[in-house]
Amino acid sequence: MKVVILAGGKGTRISEESRLRPKPMVEIGGKPILWHIMRQYAAYGFYEFIICCGYKGHMIKEYFVNYYQNNSQLEISLKNQCVQVLRGNSEPWKVTMVDTGLETLTAGRILKIRNYIGDEPFFLTYGDGVSDVDINKLLAFHKQQGKTVTISTTQPEGRFGALRLDETGQEVLGFKEKARTDQAWVNIGFMVMESSVFSYLGDGNTMLEAAPFEQLAADGQMAAYKHMGFWSPMDNIHDREYLEKLWNSGNAPWKV
Template identity: 50%
Template sequence: MKVVIFCGGMGTRLREETEFRPKPMVPIGDRPILWHIMKLYAHYGHKEFILCLGYKGEIIKEYFRNYQWFTSDVTLRLGPRPRIKYHNQHPEEDWVVTLVDTGLHTQTGGRLKRALRFIDDDTFLCTYGDGLTDSDINASIAFHRRQKKIVTITAVRPTGRFGDLEIEGDRVVAFNEKPEKQTNYINGGFFVMDRRIEQYLTDDNCVLEREPLERLAAEGQIAAWRHDGFWQCMDTYREQQLLTQLWNSGQAPWKVWAR
């Protein structure tokens, strides 16, 4: 099943990193977060990727064009008949990556609309280039097929960023400095979609999370796959450092391909 990944935003809240590269190329350990996301999908057998490029998209193109070069030991034959010999293989050799320029200022719905021409199947996967999870992708696909809706959203309850106050009248009776989970579910950004979504996408200014998803919800066409395990976005430098610490410690929950 093909996987659409939004890679074109400017990532303004992570300006420390995105001034120099697109957000999906910000590293977690020694690899960009985009690689981690793709490894998750590949683990479940989904190795055909459509990357929706925009801001600094040429950096992502260069990364994949030179992937073999940077991940292999190499022997070069110089002179009038040059030759390159790669000495080792890597687990990503069966990936198929389509790099699509979807425009610098195009919104998420517009990017998805442009990507649909590369999808022949009735069902596909979609996500953002800045979030990680240990959710079972294939289980969410099976759930989507049972529900028979146009969209399935992975619903998550992220770790709370702020302290919870329990108040009675005007008095605080309990304070939890770092609550483990939010009470309400939010959109975790990992979707299963049917091609029928195309009729809800208008133009480049279409924001997927606004009119399309709002209309679909009103029509009862969105199912929620609840995931109470690990999920973390990378909106800020602090979150990038948190994910890097998890990776470097060998305790990254999203590293399902190594279990």
């Protein structure tokens, strides 16, 4: 199965980084978050990737074009203009990078890679979040449910404490740490889709998470795989620093 990664957005909420490079190329532990995501799928034996490029997509292309040399030990003779690879280090990945437009919405990006998918089911995820989702269990769940789309869902860790107020709302009676079970369920990506999903995308001029998902849910064609392990998006610079700290600690939950 192929893994489709949405990597074309402008990443305006992390502009400190995205003004220089596309958000999926922002680094965690010296590697783009895109690489971390791909490594997770590869750990489960899925090596074919389709990357939906957009904003500064040339930087994603350059990264993979130069991947082998940049991750190998080289000997260079400047006089003879000769490069010799002393020890190569690469991944067994097949990476297809498709220009899906600068302003294209997510449904449209998926439509533009339809010819690379064919009639097979595929994985879909966002290029800006990491998790320790068990990909094999996710796929098995999708097959068992028999729906067009399965999304991975979780209840995020509570980031803010909640106040307990009196009936007037003017007096604080106490504080409560916002537990994970108090959170709403959210879509964390790591989705599985049948090729029939393309019939829900219309002309592509909408966000995937809007009309297409709403219609899939209304038709009873969307399943939710509950994940109670680790997940973190990289929406802003504080998220990046949090992920970097986890990686440097040696205890990054998504590390494989």
